[in-house]
Amino acid sequence: MKRRGFVKLGAMSAALGSVPAFIARAFAQDACEDDSTRIAAAASAYRRARATGRPLLVLVVPETEDMIAYERQHAFGEWLNHGGDETLAMLALTEVFVGRMSHVRRVLPSTPAEDAVMLLVETSELPSRVVPLRAELPNLFDGSPWAEGMTWEERERRDEARIDERVAILTSLLRGALVPDAATISRRVAQAESVRNLEHRAAVHYARAMASSAETRASMLHDLAERARERLVGERVPGSRWARSSGCGTTIEGEEDNIGVACGMGHVPARSVRFLYFYESLSY
Protein backbone atom coordinates (compact mmCIF):
# COMPACT_ATOMS: atom_id res chain seq x y z
CA MET A 1 0.00 0.00 0.00
CA LYS A 2 1.24 3.43 -0.82
CA ARG A 3 1.65 5.37 2.36
CA ARG A 4 0.48 8.90 2.81
CA GLY A 5 2.41 11.61 4.54
CA PHE A 6 -0.71 12.38 6.47
CA VAL A 7 -0.83 8.88 7.86
CA LYS A 8 2.85 8.64 8.58
CA LEU A 9 3.01 11.85 10.48
CA GLY A 10 -0.21 11.42 12.34
CA ALA A 11 0.80 9.30 15.31
CA MET A 12 4.21 10.78 15.43
CA SER A 13 3.18 14.37 15.63
CA ALA A 14 1.27 13.47 18.74
CA ALA A 15 4.53 12.53 20.37
CA LEU A 16 6.16 15.89 19.76
CA GLY A 17 7.19 17.30 23.04
CA SER A 18 7.07 13.98 24.81
CA VAL A 19 9.97 12.95 26.97
CA PRO A 20 11.99 10.06 25.56
CA ALA A 21 11.56 8.07 28.73
CA PHE A 22 13.15 4.85 27.63
CA ILE A 23 16.18 6.67 26.33
CA ALA A 24 16.50 8.49 29.62
CA ARG A 25 16.30 5.16 31.43
CA ALA A 26 18.93 3.66 29.20
CA PHE A 27 21.36 6.47 29.47
CA ALA A 28 20.97 6.63 33.22
CA GLN A 29 22.58 3.23 33.45
CA ASP A 30 26.13 2.11 33.07
CA ALA A 31 28.15 2.40 29.90
CA CYS A 32 27.09 0.08 27.14
CA GLU A 33 28.72 -3.22 26.42
CA ASP A 34 32.25 -3.17 25.10
CA ASP A 35 31.09 -4.40 21.73
CA SER A 36 29.43 -1.07 21.02
CA THR A 37 32.72 0.26 19.65
CA ARG A 38 32.97 -2.59 17.18
CA ILE A 39 29.32 -2.31 16.23
CA ALA A 40 29.90 1.38 15.67
CA ALA A 41 32.83 0.50 13.44
CA ALA A 42 30.60 -1.76 11.35
CA ALA A 43 27.94 0.94 11.16
CA SER A 44 30.51 3.52 10.10
CA ALA A 45 31.74 1.22 7.34
CA TYR A 46 28.19 0.78 6.13
CA ARG A 47 27.67 4.54 6.07
CA ARG A 48 30.92 5.08 4.19
CA ALA A 49 29.89 2.49 1.63
CA ARG A 50 26.56 4.19 1.06
CA ALA A 51 28.14 7.62 0.94
CA THR A 52 30.60 6.51 -1.72
CA GLY A 53 28.08 4.54 -3.77
CA ARG A 54 29.76 1.21 -3.20
CA PRO A 55 28.80 -2.15 -1.76
CA LEU A 56 30.39 -3.06 1.55
CA LEU A 57 32.80 -5.98 1.58
CA VAL A 58 33.31 -7.47 5.04
CA LEU A 59 36.39 -9.59 5.56
CA VAL A 60 35.07 -11.79 8.30
CA VAL A 61 36.89 -12.25 11.56
CA PRO A 62 35.94 -15.70 12.92
CA GLU A 63 34.07 -15.63 16.19
CA THR A 64 36.70 -17.79 17.83
CA GLU A 65 40.29 -16.74 18.18
CA ASP A 66 41.85 -19.96 17.01
CA MET A 67 43.80 -21.30 14.10
CA ILE A 68 40.96 -20.45 11.74
CA ALA A 69 41.43 -16.80 12.62
CA TYR A 70 45.19 -17.10 12.37
CA GLU A 71 44.99 -18.69 8.94
CA ARG A 72 42.37 -16.25 7.70
CA GLN A 73 44.24 -13.11 8.68
CA HIS A 74 47.23 -14.37 6.74
CA ALA A 75 45.04 -15.40 3.80
CA PHE A 76 43.58 -11.90 3.61
CA GLY A 77 47.09 -10.44 3.82
CA GLU A 78 48.27 -12.60 0.93
CA TRP A 79 45.21 -11.66 -1.08
CA LEU A 80 45.47 -7.91 -0.62
CA ASN A 81 49.24 -7.70 -0.91
CA HIS A 82 49.71 -10.17 -3.73
CA GLY A 83 46.30 -10.55 -5.34
CA GLY A 84 47.22 -8.91 -8.60
CA ASP A 85 45.54 -6.17 -10.58
CA GLU A 86 42.31 -7.99 -11.33
CA THR A 87 41.65 -8.61 -7.65
CA LEU A 88 42.62 -5.15 -6.51
CA ALA A 89 40.60 -3.53 -9.31
CA MET A 90 37.52 -5.33 -8.05
CA LEU A 91 38.29 -4.30 -4.50
CA ALA A 92 38.36 -0.70 -5.71
CA LEU A 93 34.63 -1.05 -6.30
CA THR A 94 33.99 -1.81 -2.64
CA GLU A 95 34.24 -0.31 0.80
CA VAL A 96 36.23 -2.85 2.79
CA PHE A 97 35.80 -3.56 6.48
CA VAL A 98 37.20 -6.23 8.74
CA GLY A 99 34.91 -7.45 11.49
CA ARG A 100 32.99 -10.19 13.21
CA MET A 101 29.66 -11.30 11.80
CA SER A 102 28.07 -10.92 15.23
CA HIS A 103 28.90 -7.21 15.16
CA VAL A 104 27.84 -6.78 11.55
CA ARG A 105 24.57 -8.53 12.35
CA ARG A 106 23.66 -5.82 14.84
CA VAL A 107 23.83 -3.31 12.00
CA LEU A 108 22.52 -5.65 9.30
CA PRO A 109 20.08 -8.09 10.93
CA SER A 110 19.85 -10.26 7.84
CA THR A 111 23.49 -11.31 8.29
CA PRO A 112 23.42 -15.11 8.47
CA ALA A 113 24.51 -17.01 11.55
CA GLU A 114 26.80 -19.46 9.82
CA ASP A 115 30.39 -18.35 9.39
CA ALA A 116 31.47 -16.98 6.02
CA VAL A 117 34.85 -15.90 4.74
CA MET A 118 33.45 -12.61 3.46
CA LEU A 119 30.14 -10.78 3.25
CA LEU A 120 29.04 -8.57 0.39
CA VAL A 121 26.48 -6.02 1.52
CA GLU A 122 24.34 -4.46 -1.17
CA THR A 123 24.09 -0.94 0.18
CA SER A 124 21.91 0.38 -2.62
CA GLU A 125 18.97 -1.56 -1.18
CA LEU A 126 16.99 -1.09 2.01
CA PRO A 127 16.88 -3.33 3.92
CA SER A 128 20.35 -4.07 2.65
CA ARG A 129 20.95 -7.57 1.35
CA VAL A 130 23.85 -9.46 2.87
CA VAL A 131 25.46 -12.07 0.63
CA PRO A 132 27.70 -14.57 2.44
CA LEU A 133 30.78 -15.71 0.52
CA ARG A 134 31.82 -19.13 1.69
CA ALA A 135 34.66 -21.43 0.72
CA GLU A 136 37.17 -23.72 2.32
CA LEU A 137 40.60 -22.12 2.34
CA PRO A 138 43.58 -24.44 2.51
CA ASN A 139 45.60 -24.09 5.67
CA LEU A 140 49.16 -22.94 5.57
CA PHE A 141 50.21 -23.53 9.12
CA ASP A 142 48.74 -26.89 9.94
CA GLY A 143 50.62 -30.13 10.20
CA SER A 144 54.30 -30.51 10.76
CA PRO A 145 56.15 -30.57 7.45
CA TRP A 146 59.44 -31.40 9.13
CA ALA A 147 57.97 -34.35 10.97
CA GLU A 148 56.43 -35.47 7.71
CA GLY A 149 59.92 -35.61 6.27
CA MET A 150 59.53 -32.73 3.79
CA THR A 151 62.61 -31.00 2.57
CA TRP A 152 62.79 -27.22 2.77
CA GLU A 153 62.19 -26.95 -0.94
CA GLU A 154 59.20 -29.26 -0.79
CA ARG A 155 57.66 -27.24 1.99
CA GLU A 156 58.21 -23.98 0.11
CA ARG A 157 56.55 -25.44 -2.96
CA ARG A 158 53.62 -26.67 -0.90
CA ASP A 159 53.22 -23.31 0.84
CA GLU A 160 53.41 -21.35 -2.39
CA ALA A 161 50.82 -23.60 -4.00
CA ARG A 162 48.48 -23.16 -1.07
CA ILE A 163 48.90 -19.40 -1.10
CA ASP A 164 48.13 -19.36 -4.81
CA GLU A 165 45.06 -21.44 -4.13
CA ARG A 166 43.87 -19.17 -1.32
CA VAL A 167 44.29 -16.07 -3.46
CA ALA A 168 42.45 -17.71 -6.34
CA ILE A 169 39.58 -18.81 -4.12
CA LEU A 170 39.12 -15.39 -2.56
CA THR A 171 39.27 -13.68 -5.95
CA SER A 172 36.76 -16.12 -7.38
CA LEU A 173 34.40 -15.57 -4.47
CA LEU A 174 34.57 -11.82 -4.91
CA ARG A 175 34.15 -11.92 -8.67
CA GLY A 176 31.13 -14.20 -8.40
CA ALA A 177 29.33 -11.88 -6.03
CA LEU A 178 30.55 -8.45 -7.07
CA VAL A 179 30.81 -8.49 -10.86
CA PRO A 180 29.34 -11.79 -12.06
CA ASP A 181 27.76 -10.37 -15.23
CA ALA A 182 27.15 -7.24 -17.26
CA ALA A 183 23.83 -6.53 -15.59
CA THR A 184 25.39 -6.50 -12.13
CA ILE A 185 28.22 -4.27 -13.32
CA SER A 186 25.62 -1.87 -14.71
CA ARG A 187 23.93 -1.85 -11.33
CA ARG A 188 27.26 -1.03 -9.68
CA VAL A 189 27.75 1.79 -12.15
CA ALA A 190 24.30 3.20 -11.41
CA GLN A 191 24.97 3.20 -7.69
CA ALA A 192 28.39 4.78 -8.18
CA GLU A 193 26.94 7.49 -10.39
CA SER A 194 24.42 8.34 -7.70
CA VAL A 195 27.12 9.93 -5.56
CA ARG A 196 28.66 13.26 -6.27
CA ASN A 197 32.29 12.45 -5.60
CA LEU A 198 33.93 11.44 -8.86
CA GLU A 199 36.80 9.79 -7.03
CA HIS A 200 34.46 7.10 -5.84
CA ARG A 201 33.25 6.08 -9.26
CA ALA A 202 35.48 3.09 -9.58
CA ALA A 203 32.59 1.06 -10.95
CA VAL A 204 32.34 3.40 -13.92
CA HIS A 205 36.00 2.89 -14.75
CA TYR A 206 35.69 -0.83 -14.18
CA ALA A 207 32.79 -1.08 -16.61
CA ARG A 208 34.74 0.88 -19.22
CA ALA A 209 37.75 -1.35 -18.68
CA MET A 210 35.72 -4.48 -19.18
CA ALA A 211 34.34 -3.07 -22.42
CA SER A 212 37.81 -2.21 -23.76
CA SER A 213 40.40 -4.15 -25.71
CA ALA A 214 42.67 -6.46 -23.75
CA GLU A 215 45.59 -4.04 -23.67
CA THR A 216 43.52 -1.06 -22.67
CA ARG A 217 41.64 -3.15 -20.14
CA ALA A 218 44.85 -4.25 -18.46
CA SER A 219 46.02 -0.68 -18.21
CA MET A 220 42.71 0.57 -16.81
CA LEU A 221 42.47 -2.27 -14.33
CA HIS A 222 46.00 -1.53 -13.22
CA ASP A 223 45.05 2.08 -12.55
CA LEU A 224 42.07 0.96 -10.52
CA ALA A 225 44.19 -1.57 -8.67
CA GLU A 226 46.69 1.09 -7.76
CA ARG A 227 43.92 3.18 -6.23
CA ALA A 228 42.82 0.19 -4.19
CA ARG A 229 46.38 -0.58 -3.13
CA GLU A 230 46.83 2.95 -1.91
CA ARG A 231 43.71 2.65 0.22
CA LEU A 232 43.85 -0.95 1.36
CA VAL A 233 47.49 -1.93 1.29
CA GLY A 234 49.13 1.39 1.98
CA GLU A 235 46.77 2.25 4.79
CA ARG A 236 44.98 0.44 7.56
CA VAL A 237 41.91 -1.50 6.51
CA PRO A 238 39.10 -0.35 8.83
CA GLY A 239 38.55 -2.85 11.62
CA SER A 240 42.06 -4.26 11.49
CA ARG A 241 45.72 -3.37 11.55
CA TRP A 242 48.50 -4.41 9.25
CA ALA A 243 51.06 -6.54 11.00
CA ARG A 244 54.12 -8.60 10.18
CA SER A 245 55.27 -11.89 11.50
CA SER A 246 58.08 -14.15 10.40
CA GLY A 247 57.10 -16.86 12.81
CA CYS A 248 58.44 -15.47 16.03
CA GLY A 249 56.82 -12.34 17.32
CA THR A 250 54.38 -9.97 15.67
CA THR A 251 54.97 -6.36 14.75
CA ILE A 252 51.86 -4.26 14.33
CA GLU A 253 52.42 -1.44 11.89
CA GLY A 254 52.04 1.98 13.39
CA GLU A 255 52.50 0.75 16.93
CA GLU A 256 55.47 2.14 18.83
CA ASP A 257 55.17 -0.36 21.62
CA ASN A 258 55.28 -3.71 19.90
CA ILE A 259 55.90 -6.53 22.26
CA GLY A 260 57.20 -9.84 21.02
CA VAL A 261 54.83 -12.66 21.68
CA ALA A 262 55.24 -16.38 21.82
CA CYS A 263 57.10 -18.11 19.05
CA GLY A 264 55.89 -21.41 17.75
CA MET A 265 54.60 -20.98 14.24
CA GLY A 266 58.06 -21.38 12.83
CA HIS A 267 58.44 -20.60 9.16
CA VAL A 268 56.15 -18.04 7.53
CA PRO A 269 56.27 -17.83 3.73
CA ALA A 270 57.35 -14.48 2.34
CA ARG A 271 53.93 -13.68 0.86
CA SER A 272 52.32 -14.35 4.26
CA VAL A 273 54.60 -12.25 6.38
CA ARG A 274 52.42 -9.14 6.14
CA PHE A 275 48.93 -9.93 7.31
CA LEU A 276 45.73 -8.35 8.54
CA TYR A 277 45.92 -8.35 12.29
CA PHE A 278 42.34 -8.65 13.37
CA TYR A 279 42.57 -5.89 15.93
CA GLU A 280 41.43 -8.28 18.62
CA SER A 281 43.26 -9.99 21.44
CA LEU A 282 44.57 -12.90 19.48
CA SER A 283 46.69 -15.01 21.73
CA TYR A 284 49.66 -15.57 19.52
Add this chain to the structure above:
Amino acid sequence: MTRTFATGGRQTGMARILVLCSLAGGCAMTGEADRTFVVVDEAARNAGYGIEIDGVARERVLPLSLYEAEVGTIVGPDSLRDVPDASFVVVSGPNGDVTAFEAGEVRPDLLFVRGDAAAVEALALALGADLESEESGFLLLSPAIWEDASIADAVEGIVEALPASEGGAPMHDRTALVETAFEGAGVLSEAIFDALPEELGDLVGVYSTPGGTLLVNAAGEFTVCGGAAEIESGVVRYESGRVFLIDRRGTSTVLTLGNGGRELRGPDGTRYALVEGP
Protein backbone atom coordinates in the same frame (compact mmCIF):
# COMPACT_ATOMS: atom_id res chain seq x y z
CA MET B 1 -9.34 10.21 -4.76
CA THR B 2 -7.97 11.29 -1.46
CA ARG B 3 -9.17 14.38 0.31
CA THR B 4 -7.80 15.77 3.51
CA PHE B 5 -8.88 18.68 5.67
CA ALA B 6 -8.29 19.71 9.22
CA THR B 7 -11.24 20.58 11.34
CA GLY B 8 -9.19 22.28 14.05
CA GLY B 9 -10.61 23.96 17.07
CA ARG B 10 -10.65 21.00 19.39
CA GLN B 11 -7.36 20.52 21.16
CA THR B 12 -8.41 18.61 24.21
CA GLY B 13 -7.08 15.28 22.98
CA MET B 14 -3.61 16.58 22.32
CA ALA B 15 -3.59 18.58 25.53
CA ARG B 16 -4.59 15.54 27.54
CA ILE B 17 -1.84 13.47 25.97
CA LEU B 18 0.79 16.06 26.68
CA VAL B 19 -0.29 16.27 30.29
CA LEU B 20 -0.14 12.50 30.58
CA CYS B 21 3.26 12.53 28.94
CA SER B 22 4.70 15.01 31.34
CA LEU B 23 3.27 13.22 34.34
CA ALA B 24 4.45 9.82 33.26
CA GLY B 25 7.83 10.90 32.00
CA GLY B 26 6.95 9.37 28.69
CA CYS B 27 4.19 9.23 26.18
CA ALA B 28 2.29 6.02 26.00
CA MET B 29 0.06 6.85 23.11
CA THR B 30 -2.71 4.49 24.01
CA GLY B 31 -3.45 0.97 25.07
CA GLU B 32 -2.77 1.50 28.72
CA ALA B 33 -2.96 -1.82 30.49
CA ASP B 34 -6.15 -0.94 32.38
CA ARG B 35 -8.18 -0.08 29.29
CA THR B 36 -9.58 -2.04 26.37
CA PHE B 37 -11.26 -0.53 23.34
CA VAL B 38 -13.82 -2.82 21.73
CA VAL B 39 -15.53 -2.55 18.38
CA VAL B 40 -18.01 -4.82 16.65
CA ASP B 41 -17.99 -4.63 12.87
CA GLU B 42 -21.09 -4.37 10.73
CA ALA B 43 -21.20 -8.03 9.73
CA ALA B 44 -20.95 -9.20 13.32
CA ARG B 45 -23.63 -6.78 14.48
CA ASN B 46 -25.91 -7.89 11.66
CA ALA B 47 -25.35 -11.48 12.77
CA GLY B 48 -26.47 -10.61 16.27
CA TYR B 49 -23.21 -10.02 18.07
CA GLY B 50 -22.86 -7.23 20.61
CA ILE B 51 -21.13 -6.21 23.83
CA GLU B 52 -22.32 -6.16 27.40
CA ILE B 53 -20.50 -4.23 30.09
CA ASP B 54 -21.28 -5.32 33.63
CA GLY B 55 -24.32 -7.08 32.27
CA VAL B 56 -25.69 -4.08 30.41
CA ALA B 57 -26.02 -4.36 26.65
CA ARG B 58 -24.23 -1.56 24.81
CA GLU B 59 -25.38 -1.12 21.25
CA ARG B 60 -22.78 1.05 19.66
CA VAL B 61 -21.05 1.41 16.31
CA LEU B 62 -18.24 3.56 17.66
CA PRO B 63 -15.64 2.06 20.02
CA LEU B 64 -16.55 1.06 23.52
CA SER B 65 -14.13 1.73 26.34
CA LEU B 66 -13.79 -1.05 28.87
CA TYR B 67 -11.90 -0.42 32.10
CA GLU B 68 -10.14 -3.08 34.13
CA ALA B 69 -12.77 -3.11 36.86
CA GLU B 70 -15.55 -3.68 34.36
CA VAL B 71 -16.68 -7.04 33.05
CA GLY B 72 -17.00 -7.16 29.29
CA THR B 73 -18.91 -9.91 27.54
CA ILE B 74 -19.26 -10.64 23.85
CA VAL B 75 -22.80 -11.75 23.37
CA GLY B 76 -23.68 -13.77 20.29
CA PRO B 77 -26.85 -15.43 19.04
CA ASP B 78 -25.96 -18.55 21.00
CA SER B 79 -22.72 -17.75 22.83
CA LEU B 80 -21.22 -15.69 25.61
CA ARG B 81 -17.48 -14.93 25.71
CA ASP B 82 -15.32 -12.70 27.86
CA VAL B 83 -13.76 -9.70 26.16
CA PRO B 84 -10.05 -10.61 26.03
CA ASP B 85 -7.53 -8.65 28.03
CA ALA B 86 -5.93 -6.57 25.29
CA SER B 87 -5.62 -2.98 24.19
CA PHE B 88 -7.93 -3.32 21.19
CA VAL B 89 -10.52 -6.01 20.52
CA VAL B 90 -12.41 -6.43 17.26
CA VAL B 91 -15.46 -8.66 16.90
CA SER B 92 -15.86 -9.28 13.20
CA GLY B 93 -17.72 -11.25 10.60
CA PRO B 94 -20.90 -13.29 10.67
CA ASN B 95 -19.33 -15.76 13.10
CA GLY B 96 -18.30 -13.09 15.56
CA ASP B 97 -14.59 -13.80 15.28
CA VAL B 98 -12.65 -12.12 18.07
CA THR B 99 -9.24 -10.59 17.40
CA ALA B 100 -7.16 -8.96 20.12
CA PHE B 101 -4.47 -6.41 19.31
CA GLU B 102 -1.84 -4.95 21.58
CA ALA B 103 -0.93 -1.30 21.56
CA GLY B 104 2.00 -1.55 19.20
CA GLU B 105 -0.03 -3.35 16.57
CA VAL B 106 -2.64 -0.67 15.96
CA ARG B 107 -2.27 2.95 15.05
CA PRO B 108 -3.47 4.64 18.25
CA ASP B 109 -4.28 7.88 16.51
CA LEU B 110 -6.24 6.50 13.56
CA LEU B 111 -9.77 5.22 13.34
CA PHE B 112 -11.10 3.69 10.16
CA VAL B 113 -14.77 4.59 9.67
CA ARG B 114 -17.34 3.57 7.11
CA GLY B 115 -20.55 5.47 6.57
CA ASP B 116 -22.02 8.18 4.44
CA ALA B 117 -19.75 11.13 3.85
CA ALA B 118 -21.89 13.69 5.62
CA ALA B 119 -22.10 11.55 8.75
CA VAL B 120 -18.38 10.92 8.81
CA GLU B 121 -17.62 14.61 8.33
CA ALA B 122 -19.95 15.41 11.20
CA LEU B 123 -18.18 12.87 13.38
CA ALA B 124 -14.77 14.25 12.43
CA LEU B 125 -15.94 17.73 13.32
CA ALA B 126 -17.28 16.55 16.66
CA LEU B 127 -14.04 14.78 17.48
CA GLY B 128 -11.75 17.51 16.20
CA ALA B 129 -10.12 14.95 13.95
CA ASP B 130 -8.51 15.29 10.55
CA LEU B 131 -10.32 13.35 7.89
CA GLU B 132 -9.10 11.51 4.82
CA SER B 133 -11.35 9.68 2.41
CA GLU B 134 -10.31 6.26 1.19
CA GLU B 135 -11.78 3.94 -1.40
CA SER B 136 -13.46 1.79 1.21
CA GLY B 137 -14.11 4.37 3.89
CA PHE B 138 -12.55 7.22 5.83
CA LEU B 139 -9.63 7.69 8.18
CA LEU B 140 -10.02 9.91 11.23
CA LEU B 141 -6.78 11.22 12.68
CA SER B 142 -6.45 12.66 16.14
CA PRO B 143 -4.02 11.96 18.98
CA ALA B 144 -6.73 10.54 21.27
CA ILE B 145 -9.14 9.39 18.61
CA TRP B 146 -10.03 6.13 20.34
CA GLU B 147 -10.80 7.70 23.65
CA ASP B 148 -12.65 10.59 22.03
CA ALA B 149 -14.68 8.26 19.83
CA SER B 150 -15.56 6.03 22.78
CA ILE B 151 -17.31 8.90 24.55
CA ALA B 152 -18.75 10.65 21.51
CA ASP B 153 -22.44 10.71 20.82
CA ALA B 154 -23.64 8.30 18.18
CA VAL B 155 -23.86 9.79 14.69
CA GLU B 156 -26.52 8.39 12.40
CA GLY B 157 -25.07 7.16 9.15
CA ILE B 158 -21.87 5.70 10.63
CA VAL B 159 -21.81 2.01 9.75
CA GLU B 160 -18.57 0.73 11.18
CA ALA B 161 -15.47 1.83 13.10
CA LEU B 162 -12.31 -0.23 13.10
CA PRO B 163 -8.62 -0.05 14.02
CA ALA B 164 -6.25 0.99 11.27
CA SER B 165 -2.89 -0.42 10.33
CA GLU B 166 0.26 1.64 9.89
CA GLY B 167 -0.71 2.20 6.29
CA GLY B 168 -4.27 3.14 7.19
CA ALA B 169 -5.96 -0.12 6.22
CA PRO B 170 -8.96 -1.24 8.27
CA MET B 171 -8.12 -4.12 10.60
CA HIS B 172 -10.85 -6.67 11.13
CA ASP B 173 -8.40 -9.43 11.93
CA ARG B 174 -4.75 -10.34 11.94
CA THR B 175 -4.43 -10.63 8.19
CA ALA B 176 -4.25 -6.87 8.12
CA LEU B 177 -1.27 -6.89 10.43
CA VAL B 178 1.47 -7.54 7.93
CA GLU B 179 2.49 -3.92 7.83
CA THR B 180 2.72 -3.35 11.53
CA ALA B 181 3.17 -6.64 13.34
CA PHE B 182 5.95 -6.92 15.88
CA GLU B 183 7.08 -10.49 15.72
CA GLY B 184 7.72 -11.96 19.11
CA ALA B 185 10.19 -10.42 21.48
CA GLY B 186 13.14 -10.47 19.16
CA VAL B 187 14.14 -8.71 16.00
CA LEU B 188 11.31 -7.14 14.12
CA SER B 189 10.46 -8.55 10.77
CA GLU B 190 11.68 -6.74 7.71
CA ALA B 191 8.30 -7.54 6.18
CA ILE B 192 6.76 -4.69 8.11
CA PHE B 193 8.23 -2.31 5.58
CA ASP B 194 6.87 -2.23 2.07
CA ALA B 195 9.68 0.15 1.27
CA LEU B 196 12.12 1.85 3.57
CA PRO B 197 12.83 5.45 2.71
CA GLU B 198 16.30 5.88 1.34
CA GLU B 199 17.12 8.37 4.08
CA LEU B 200 16.87 5.67 6.73
CA GLY B 201 20.12 4.23 5.46
CA ASP B 202 21.84 7.46 6.36
CA LEU B 203 20.70 7.10 9.96
CA VAL B 204 22.37 3.75 10.46
CA GLY B 205 24.85 3.96 13.29
CA VAL B 206 25.56 3.91 16.98
CA TYR B 207 24.68 7.10 18.82
CA SER B 208 25.98 7.76 22.24
CA THR B 209 25.81 9.84 25.35
CA PRO B 210 28.07 9.14 28.30
CA GLY B 211 25.67 6.60 29.77
CA GLY B 212 24.58 4.39 26.89
CA THR B 213 23.99 3.86 23.22
CA LEU B 214 21.26 3.96 20.65
CA LEU B 215 21.74 1.70 17.63
CA VAL B 216 19.83 2.27 14.40
CA ASN B 217 20.28 -0.67 12.04
CA ALA B 218 19.89 -1.03 8.29
CA ALA B 219 16.51 -2.75 8.62
CA GLY B 220 14.89 0.34 10.10
CA GLU B 221 15.02 -0.89 13.69
CA PHE B 222 16.49 0.63 16.81
CA THR B 223 17.94 -0.76 20.01
CA VAL B 224 18.67 1.14 23.17
CA CYS B 225 21.45 -0.30 25.27
CA GLY B 226 22.03 0.56 28.88
CA GLY B 227 24.77 -1.24 30.72
CA ALA B 228 25.34 -4.52 28.97
CA ALA B 229 21.64 -5.07 28.46
CA GLU B 230 19.28 -4.25 25.66
CA ILE B 231 16.46 -2.39 27.31
CA GLU B 232 14.33 -1.18 24.43
CA SER B 233 13.82 -1.79 20.78
CA GLY B 234 11.40 -0.91 18.05
CA VAL B 235 11.10 0.53 14.60
CA VAL B 236 12.44 3.74 13.13
CA ARG B 237 10.56 6.05 10.83
CA TYR B 238 11.91 9.09 9.06
CA GLU B 239 10.03 12.09 7.82
CA SER B 240 11.33 15.48 6.76
CA GLY B 241 14.40 15.53 8.96
CA ARG B 242 12.64 14.05 11.94
CA VAL B 243 13.38 10.62 13.25
CA PHE B 244 10.64 8.70 15.01
CA LEU B 245 11.48 5.86 17.34
CA ILE B 246 8.42 3.72 17.92
CA ASP B 247 8.92 1.19 20.69
CA ARG B 248 7.19 -2.13 21.15
CA ARG B 249 4.37 -0.56 23.15
CA GLY B 250 3.66 1.90 20.37
CA THR B 251 5.27 4.83 22.15
CA SER B 252 6.73 7.31 19.71
CA THR B 253 9.71 9.51 20.44
CA VAL B 254 10.69 12.17 17.97
CA LEU B 255 14.31 13.17 17.42
CA THR B 256 15.73 15.62 14.98
CA LEU B 257 18.84 15.33 12.87
CA GLY B 258 21.64 17.72 13.63
CA ASN B 259 25.26 18.45 12.84
CA GLY B 260 24.99 17.32 9.25
CA GLY B 261 23.44 14.01 10.22
CA ARG B 262 26.10 13.23 12.80
CA GLU B 263 23.87 13.56 15.81
CA LEU B 264 20.27 13.15 16.90
CA ARG B 265 18.64 15.62 19.20
CA GLY B 266 15.94 14.75 21.68
CA PRO B 267 12.95 16.95 22.46
CA ASP B 268 14.62 18.01 25.69
CA GLY B 269 17.74 19.14 23.82
CA THR B 270 19.76 16.04 24.62
CA ARG B 271 22.28 15.28 21.92
CA TYR B 272 23.06 11.75 20.82
CA ALA B 273 26.33 11.88 18.95
CA LEU B 274 27.16 9.44 16.19
CA VAL B 275 29.97 7.14 17.27
CA GLU B 276 32.54 6.83 14.52
CA GLY B 277 34.14 3.43 14.39
CA PRO B 278 37.91 3.06 14.42
